[in-house]
Amino acid sequence: MTPTENVAPRILVIEDEPHMLRNLTTILRIEGFEPIPADNGIRGVELARSRTPDLILCDRMMPGMDGFSVLAELRITASTAAIPFIFLTARGERDDFRAGMTHGADDYLTKPVKVDELIAAVRTRLARKREAAALDAGATHRPASPSELVRLGISEREADVLYWLIEGKGNADIAAILGIAPSTVKKHLEHIFEKLGVENRTAAIMTALQAPR
């Protein structure tokens, strides 16, 4: 239904050992995923923020920034906090495993990892995430700022108006807030309605809330 259903899930792979990193990316690509390689923790965090992958595979022991730090770092940023995170490590002791899970990882794979184990783990976590998203079939999102609304194909000023409209303000209130005449607000709304293809303010609100983020 959505245009995104056929795109390959993007998997960020954070692994300092070059050979291992190549292997992982190759396997993932063959299995139909789009791997994003990162050869250290810092780079991994950067890529997680800039590319917002669908899942993260991360080595636990790395020079510089280790796996725990990467995980902790990603959890504090809203945009990356919900991404499934799988540890990949040579340490297979029970205590290591528990430490990984307790830090908030979603799975813990021990090297040497079998290909089908890896793929199954990735598929399961992706499915679990999608499942949670699918539960929100009627999910909508209240924008945190006007700029978030520009993606609807409206100008910045129009986004300002739409933002306050969603906050439940009347035209007079919006005019006062933005420091313009009420008639101007109406004109902006006129354009907004046209661009969104709706007839009135209530319909405009719903299309704005339901638009893909």
Next chain:
Amino acid sequence: MTPTENVAPRILVIEDEPHMLRNLTTILRIEGFEPIPADNGIRGVELARSRTPDLILCDRMMPGMDGFSVLAELRITASTAAIPFIFLTARGERDDFRAGMTHGADDYLTKPVKVDELIAAVRTRLARKREAAALDAGATHRPASPSELVRLGISEREADVLYWLIEGKGNADIAAILGIAPSTVKKHLEHIFEKLGVENRTAAIMTALQAPR
């Protein structure tokens, strides 16, 4: 902020061995959780549906319905699909662990389980879940049917009106859809506004969408 923040998280414990079940519930209660005991899989699924716990601890090997079946059963129902699910089992082999995780469990504890391990695992999964919910600070929900809106404290007919209001209809449209006079629609809206404590239709929409489900 919410009134629910101080209530003890409800933990459903599914375990066939009576001694073990008592131990677990005792530990959980001491740690400030509200345990819900179930001594077999079938009963566990029932309780999961009727009590909607915040987390589920489930033994893997049980007579009758085993842990995998319980998990699979819970995943198909929308209301229980997102509940964190932790396996608790005597089988600590690597393959068993992987099987559990691949089936979609969120963690896998092996007996004998240390108390602090158990508590840490439970706390982590609860935190992870809450985190995901908190991310949706701006999350709203578009109702699938008018009856979904009755929880706002409005009558059924008022819910009908509010439903179509959210669909972006004008008063005249709503009157036509419901087969009543436009003036009646206005009267219903009047009551709705009062009950929701809002001033206009746009604000009514937002409070309806943002109300806790």
Next chain:
DNA sequence: GCCTGCCTACGGCAAAGGTCGGATCGGGTC
């Protein structure tokens, strides 16, 4: 029985919403 809450309906009026015409400004193109 009586009272209360809900659903229905009408008319009127002020306020807000929505549509139109018209205007300026800046950036880009020919």
Next chain:
DNA sequence: GACCCGATCCGACCTTTGCCGTAGGCAGGC
């Protein structure tokens, strides 16, 4: 420069909404 186009702004006008009062029918609780 002349031109077009989009964004922004404003005022005038008609339509819709919101808010009052009023009121009959109907179900359920005291």
